[in-house]
Each structure stands twice: as structure tokens, then as C-alpha cells.
Amino acid sequence: MKILGLIAVILTGGLLLSAVHDFPDWGDTTSPANSYRLSQYYITETIHVTAVPNMVTAVLADFRGYDTMFETVVIFTAGIAIIGVLRRYGPGPKLAAPKETISKEKPDLIITTTCRLLIPIIQIFALYVIAHGHHSPGGGFQGGVIFGASFILLAVAKDLQTAQKWVPEKRVLKLAVIGILIYAGFGLVAMLFGSNFLDYSVLHPLMPATDSIMARSHSMLGVEIGVAFTVTAIMFSIYSNLASGGDLKEGL
Amino acid sequence: MLESLSPSFNYWIYVIIMMIGLYAMISKNNFVKKLIGMSIFQTAIILFYVSISVKEGSTIPILYHDQIHPEHGEHHEDGQGDHHQALDTLAKEHHDSHADHGDAAAGSHYPDLVIKPDDFSNPLPHVLMLTAIVVGVSTLGVGLAITQKLYGEFGSIEESEILDTIKSSND
Known part of the structure; x- marks a missing residue:
């Protein structure tokens, strides 16, 4: 099996490498991907049509809004699938416990103090990354992952029960659904205003904005907040289900 | 230095990393190692797309x-x-x-x-890879969950041992 695998890998790698000289050079500004007018339009016109300096966020949340919406649904579906595969209620076939368990004593003073100091800072940084995502590197996915990591840190440093007090399973699922509903809600409200799904420019009567361009900028922030809700919730859900083997009682 | 070796060294690197991941997925017996191989494979794809978006003398696509x-x-x-x-x-x-x-x-x-297009690297591959990272996290999470379930069911995460158990229970 290993020899067969190696042969297949070498063959595939050889085929891919033989095609390398047909690819554009490193940093080539005239390569098809870089000279095509779509990406040039994104670079030159984003600031004019959306007033958002971060082109990646603008393309992600506005021009390719459908893609990102269903990306959020992918995350949500993954979280639901993990719950469906692993979640157990009541006693069930217990996974073999590791032979050496970490002592059940109270967590160390250094760890608890560090957590108390670090977690608020991590969460504020996550909120900054979400809220400033259309002006600097960041956005809903990144900020959501950082926010989820703060709860995971709590679960690792103390125990899963402490973290579950902050984000119990019901709240996790509600947050995840609310995130997707926020995103889809922006699209539906745009339809109510008589435009296409996820066409934010018609939302300016609802926004503290002066015109349709700033409405797109503000809607991107709203959409990113929705993404962040879902990602935060599902990140913690994935961790807590995997770490406890599905009963959400005892973590690592 | 690498640039003088070949004007397309980024493709060599992505092919090598991708083949490492593919080899791990094909020939490793352990499901967790297979999943690690899948993650390496996805990383190679991300490297490929991001290296395509690079332009000589450009900066990140943020004004x-x-x-x-x-x-x-x-x-x-x-x-x-x-x-x-x-x-x-x-x-x-x-x-x-x-x-x-x-x-x-x-x-x-x-x-x-x-804005001159050549001043900023191409934002589109960055966006595509942002979503690819999300898909990668989702597939890795689901894969780990299924692996954990298999361990609870068969007491092993080795592919050959699980196949043996299934075969002997069928006989």
C-alpha cells in the first residue's frame, strides 16, 4: 500500500511539476489572474462604490455576498454535523478514559489569574477585529475565531463546566442561528426594498448613513457581525463536543 | 535566493507540500494522521492561490x-x-x-x-482562500468527530484494525 501510494504521489507530483512552466512567473503583474478586469475592478473601484478601504472585506461581504453567506452556513452545518455525530445525552458507550488524568484539584493560581487577565483582552481584541474589519485586516471570521478561542482558553485552563456556564449549548445554537439570520436578514430586507437579495445599497433609509454608498459600508459591518456570531458559537461548540466526547461534562 | 533558482519556485513549493499531504492521506494507517495530511493538502492549495495574487512591488489590498x-x-x-x-x-x-x-x-x-491596480495585490484569491480556510476548519472538525466516534465504536483509530474488526464480525 505504501509503495502504491508513493508511486501515485510521484506520478501526480510529476504531472503537476511538468505543468509548472506554463504558469505565470512569481509576481507577474500581467498574469491572467492579475490582469483580468474583474480583479482590477475590485482594486480600483471598491473605494468608490462601497467606501471601504479593505478590498478583501468588500469583496467578501458585498461583491461575493452569496458565497460568504453560504460559507457561514457551511460552518453552521459542520457544527450541527459534529453535534449529530458525537452528542450523547445520559450514559452511553463511554470512550476509554486516558490512563493518566490531570489532577482534579483546583486549578493553579497562576493559571486562573492569567486567564482572568487575558480573556477580557482577547475578547476586546476580537471585537476590535470584527468592528474594524472593513478598515484594517480582520472581519467576522477572524474576529469570531478569536472570540471563540477566548472561551476555549477558559475551558482548557479551568474546566469545561466553567466555560459551559458562560456559553451553554442552547445559547451556542441560538447564537449560531442568530448569526445566519442576521446575514440573511440583510438580504431579505434588501428584497423588501425592491432590490436584489443582498444588494445593500438600497438599505440607506434604515442606516445612519447619508447615501447608498455608505449604506453598503455599514451593511458590511452588520453582515460581519452576523458571521462573527456564528463562527464564535460553532468554534466553541466544536471544541466542547470534541474535548468531552459528546457529553459536554468533562473536558480535557 | 529562491527567486534566482527559478521564477516559479512558488509552484514547486506548493506541489511538494501538496504531495506530502496526499501521501499522508493515501498511505498512513492512522485516521488522525490522514486528517493531518488533509490539512497539509489544504495549506498547499492556500499557498498556491495566495502566491498567484502576488504582484511585483505591490502591497496588501487595503488602502x-x-x-x-x-x-x-x-x-x-x-x-x-x-x-x-x-x-x-x-x-x-x-x-x-x-x-x-x-x-x-x-x-x-x-x-x-x-488607484493603480498594480499597487495592490489581487484581492480575489485572498477572499477565495478565506472561505477555503473556513471549509478546511469545518471538514477537519467533522473528520475529527467521526474519528472519535469510530474510536468509541471499535476501540482503535487504525484503518487496518477497524477493517479487521468489521471483517471478523461479518464472518
Whole structure:
């Protein structure tokens, strides 16, 4: 099996490498991907049509809004699938416990103090990354992952029960659904205003904005907040289900 | 240094990393190692796309503050001031020609701002890879969950041992 695998890998790698000289050079500004007018339009016109300096966020949340919406649904579906595969209620076939368990004593003073100091800072940084995502590197996915990591840190440093007090399973699922509903809600409200799904420019009567361009900028922030809700919730859900083997009682 | 070896070294690197991941997925017996191989494979794809978006002498696709609000940049050094003036005159020239066909820029908040496409790397591959990372996390999570379930069911995460158990229970 290993020899067969190696042969297949070498063959595939050889085929891919033989095609390398047909690819554009490193940093080539005239390569098809870089000279095509779509990406040039994104670079030159984003600031004019959306007033958002971060082109990646603008393309992600506005021009390719459908893609990102269903990306959020992918995350949500993954979280639901993990719950469906692993979640157990009541006693069930217990996974073999590791032979050496970490002592059940109270967590160390250094760890608890560090957590108390670090977690608020991590969460504020996550909120900054979400809220400033259309002006600097960041956005809903990144900020959501950082926010989820703060709860995971709590679960690792103390125990899963402490973290579950902050984000119990019901709240996790509600947050995840609310995130997707926020995103889809922006699209539906745009339809109510008589435009296409996820066409934010018609939302300016609802926004503290002066015109349709700033409405797109503000809607991107709203959409990113929705993404962040879902990602935060599902990140913690994935961790807590995997770490406890599905009963959400005892973590690592 | 790598650049002098080959003008397309990024493709060599992505092929090598991808083949490491593919080999791990094919020939490793342990499901967790297979999943690690899948993650390495996905990383290679991300590297491929991001390296395509690179342009010689470009920067990240985020406009910097001074570029959007040139009037705030007046207290800077002389050289940069000259640069801004040059940018402004260039912007005005371009704007005149732009107004003829620019229905997209109608009502723009920054009508004098002109961005050259070659100054910024291509944002589209970055966006595609942002979503690819999300898919990678999702597949890894689901894969780990299924692996954990298999361990609870068969007491092993080795592919051959699980196949043996299934075979002996069928006989």
C-alpha cells in the first residue's frame, strides 16, 4: 500500500511539476489572474462604490455576498454535523478514559489569574477585529475565531463546566442561528426594498448613513457581525463536543 | 535566493507540500494522521492561490489612511508631500478621463482618488482562500468527530484494525 501510494504521489507530483512552466512567473503583474478586469475592478473601484478601504472585506461581504453567506452556513452545518455525530445525552458507550488524568484539584493560581487577565483582552481584541474589519485586516471570521478561542482558553485552563456556564449549548445554537439570520436578514430586507437579495445599497433609509454608498459600508459591518456570531458559537461548540466526547461534562 | 533558482519556485513549493499531504492521506494507517495530511493538502492549495495574487512591488489590498485622506498627510516629510502632490495631480488628470465612462464611481466619496491596480495585490484569491480556510476548519472538525466516534465504536483509530474488526464480525 505504501509503495502504491508513493508511486501515485510521484506520478501526480510529476504531472503537476511538468505543468509548472506554463504558469505565470512569481509576481507577474500581467498574469491572467492579475490582469483580468474583474480583479482590477475590485482594486480600483471598491473605494468608490462601497467606501471601504479593505478590498478583501468588500469583496467578501458585498461583491461575493452569496458565497460568504453560504460559507457561514457551511460552518453552521459542520457544527450541527459534529453535534449529530458525537452528542450523547445520559450514559452511553463511554470512550476509554486516558490512563493518566490531570489532577482534579483546583486549578493553579497562576493559571486562573492569567486567564482572568487575558480573556477580557482577547475578547476586546476580537471585537476590535470584527468592528474594524472593513478598515484594517480582520472581519467576522477572524474576529469570531478569536472570540471563540477566548472561551476555549477558559475551558482548557479551568474546566469545561466553567466555560459551559458562560456559553451553554442552547445559547451556542441560538447564537449560531442568530448569526445566519442576521446575514440573511440583510438580504431579505434588501428584497423588501425592491432590490436584489443582498444588494445593500438600497438599505440607506434604515442606516445612519447619508447615501447608498455608505449604506453598503455599514451593511458590511452588520453582515460581519452576523458571521462573527456564528463562527464564535460553532468554534466553541466544536471544541466542547470534541474535548468531552459528546457529553459536554468533562473536558480535557 | 529562491527567486534566482527559478521564477516559479512558488509552484514547486506548493506541489511538494501538496504531495506530502496526499501521501499522508493515501498511505498512513492512522485516521488522525490522514486528517493531518488533509490539512497539509489544504495549506498547499492556500499557498498556491495566495502566491498567484502576488504582484511585483505591490502591497496588501487595503488602502492606507493617507491615501484616502491626503490632506492629513501634510505634516509629513518633504518627499512624501511631493508624492502626495504628484498623486493629486495624477488623480485630477485621471478623474477627467474617468468621468466619461465612470457610472460606477458616481457619487463617490473620494472622487479624486485614483488607484493603480498594480499597487495592490489581487484581492480575489485572498477572499477565495478565506472561505477555503473556513471549509478546511469545518471538514477537519467533522473528520475529527467521526474519528472519535469510530474510536468509541471499535476501540482503535487504525484503518487496518477497524477493517479487521468489521471483517471478523461479518464472518
